[in-house]
Amino acid sequence: MQVNERKPLIVAFCCNWCSYAGADLAGNNRLSYPADVKIIKVPCSCRVNPMFILRAFQRGADGVILCGCHPGDCHYTSGNYYTRRRMALLFSMLDYLGIEKERTRVEWVSAAEGAKFAATMNDFAQTVAALGENKRLEDLRCKK
Amino acid sequence: MQKITRDLLVEKAVSLLENGTVDMVLGWKKGEFDYDITPAVFADADSLKDFVFDDFCGANFSKYLISNTKKTASKVLVFLKPCDTYSFNQLLTEHRFDREKVYAVGIPCDGMVDIHKIRAISGEGIAKIECGEKITVSTIYDETVNIEKADVLAERCVTCKSKKHVAYDELLGEDGEVLESARFDEVEKLESMTADERFEFWQGELSRCIRCNACRDVCPACTCEKCVFDNPASPVENKAAANSFEEKMFHIIRAFHVAGRCTDCGECSRVCPQHIPLHLLNRKFIKDIDNFYGEYQAGEEVGSRAPLVNYTTEDLEPGEAVEGR
Numbered sequence: 001m002q003v004n005e006r007k008p009l010i011v012a013f014c015c016n017w018c019s020y021a022g023a024d025l026a027g028n029n030r031l032s033y034p035a036d037v038k039i040i041k042v043p044c045s046c047r048v049n050p051m052f053i054l055r056a057f058q059r060g061a062d063g064v065i066l067c068g069c070h071p072g073d074c075h076y077t078s079g080n081y082y083t084r085r086r087m088a089l090l091f092s093m094l095d096y097l098g099i100e101k102e103r104t105r106v107e108w109v110s111a112a113e114g115a116k117f118a119a120t121m122n123d124f125a126q127t128v129a130a131l132g133e134n135k136r137l138e139d140l141r142c143k144k
Numbered sequence: 145m146q147k148i149t150r151d152l153l154v155e156k157a158v159s160l161l162e163n164g165t166v167d168m169v170l171g172w173k174k175g176e177f178d179y180d181i182t183p184a185v186f187a188d189a190d191s192l193k194d195f196v197f198d199d200f201c202g203a204n205f206s207k208y209l210i211s212n213t214k215k216t217a218s219k220v221l222v223f224l225k226p227c228d229t230y231s232f233n234q235l236l237t238e239h240r241f242d243r244e245k246v247y248a249v250g251i252p253c254d255g256m257v258d259i260h261k262i263r264a265i266s267g268e269g270i271a272k273i274e275c276g277e278k279i280t281v282s283t284i285y286d287e288t289v290n291i292e293k294a295d296v297l298a299e300r301c302v303t304c305k306s307k308k309h310v311a312y313d314e315l316l317g318e319d320g321e322v323l324e325s326a327r328f329d330e331v332e333k334l335e336s337m338t339a340d341e342r343f344e345f346w347q348g349e350l351s352r353c354i355r356c357n358a359c360r361d362v363c364p365a366c367t368c369e370k371c372v373f374d375n376p377a378s379p380v381e382n383k384a385a386a387n388s389f390e391e392k393m394f395h396i397i398r399a400f401h402v403a404g405r406c407t408d409c410g411e412c413s414r415v416c417p418q419h420i421p422l423h424l425l426n427r428k429f430i431k432d433i434d435n436f437y438g439e440y441q442a443g444e445e446v447g448s449r450a451p452l453v454n455y456t457t458e459d460l461e462p463g464e465a466v467e468g469r
Contacts, residue, residue: 050400051372054393071457081455085437088465089403089452092432093396093425095466096334098343106462136343139388 008062008128010037015045017075018110019067025114033121046079050090057137063103063128070108102127148251150197158189166221166247172201178273179259199275202256206231207364213245225253229311230407230443231364250312255301262296300410303327331427352418353391359412365402399425404450407443
């Protein structure tokens with residue numbers, strides 16, 4: 001293994017009620033997931049504006065994952081149903097512009113699914129690492 | 145079919161002004177050149193001498209109603225082509241203006257022409273253009289070129305989706321039908337390319353963007369009083385290096401903000417000074433919405449619920465959206 005192997009930067013938007021608690025559970029259970037995953041807590045997955053995702057990429061993220069409650073279990077009844085439609089259209093559009101579709105993902109993780117959270121993050125980090133550096137979505141003005 | 149002429153429209157406007165139905169007319173007037181037609185507001189019968197109507201009158205007036213209905217105590221007269229009536233309905237759905245303050249006159253349309261296509265045939269130095277079934281172009285080099293109108297129709301008119309007016313108070317001439325159009329052909333062509341080819345294509349198109357915001361300003365669906373792109377605290381309000389993601393982000397978000405509300409009127413591509421095919425982004429969203437959530441035409445009826453403010457428990461997952469295409 002190379003010493004200075006490049007590590008991908010991953011931004012995970014997690015909803016306050018399910019996925020963030022799922023991440024907590026993963027920690028309590030001492031399940032490991034890559035430290036390159038940076039979690040941003042949002043009140044609900046539908047708080048995530050498409051611009052948040054694009055801005056994360058622009059500022060240097062290599063992958064963005066959005067986690068929310070399972071459909072039907074939203075704390076606010078229907079937030080994640082709207083998220084589902086929005087993200088379906090956004091991901092389809094990113095693919096239309098020729099941007100690697102593996103860099104974005106939506107996953108439903110409940111508060112009881114600590115193991116799923118860790119497994120999802122491990123899998124996503126691997127996928128993104130295999131893709132290499134994000135070149136198509138970067139903005140050099142945002143690089144330090 | 146009754147031919148719609150300038151005189152017919154002026155006559156209609158004068159009679160409505162004189163009998164007090166309206167006190168303001170939205171129409172077109174000549175700009176710097178014959179082909180440079182600009183939207184204008186006419187307040188009295190005298191000023192209507194500047195009114196023009198020809199094959200360059202593509203401007204969609206629906207958005208102008210938002211500000212102009214606020215300025216009048218009476219009504220505003222507006223001439224609407226079939227595609228404009230969809231935007232008109234969409235704005236009514238969003239409660240953007242008072243329907244009681246508008247007198248809408250529907251006018252049939254057999255397509256508007258694209259000056260860039262004319263220029264490609266006639267060459268530079270256009271001095272005068274006469275519109276009709278055949279278009280006669282005189283250049284400053286004393287040349288005269290005759291062009292078939294069908295050869296220089298604007299892209300959005302070649303793939304016209306409807307000749308039917310969905311809203312009007314009065315209709316001049318006859319109403320048409322909703323057409324079977326080939327408007328998604330180009331989107332499909334792009335979809336069939338590889339990801340690298342698509343990226344090359346959009347990189348080439350969108351890196352030409354000069355961020356003039358004309359596409360946003362003209363769009364009848366973009367009617368926020370404060371736009372996210374006008375926020376000086378965000379670094380997204382100006383032009384970036386050609387190879388950065390900035391312009392792509394602007395155009396993705398611009399199209400996303402009107403997704404489900406875009407009536408595909410094609411104004412964004414018409415006004416783009418860099419000739420970027422922006423309608424291909426909007427049409428991609430329309431096509432996806434049709435595929436994923438059932439056929440939906442924004443503006444077809446007032447009060448319909450847009451797909452992005454609606455849901456079913458059976459919707460497809462975002463991961464499947466890309467795979468299933």
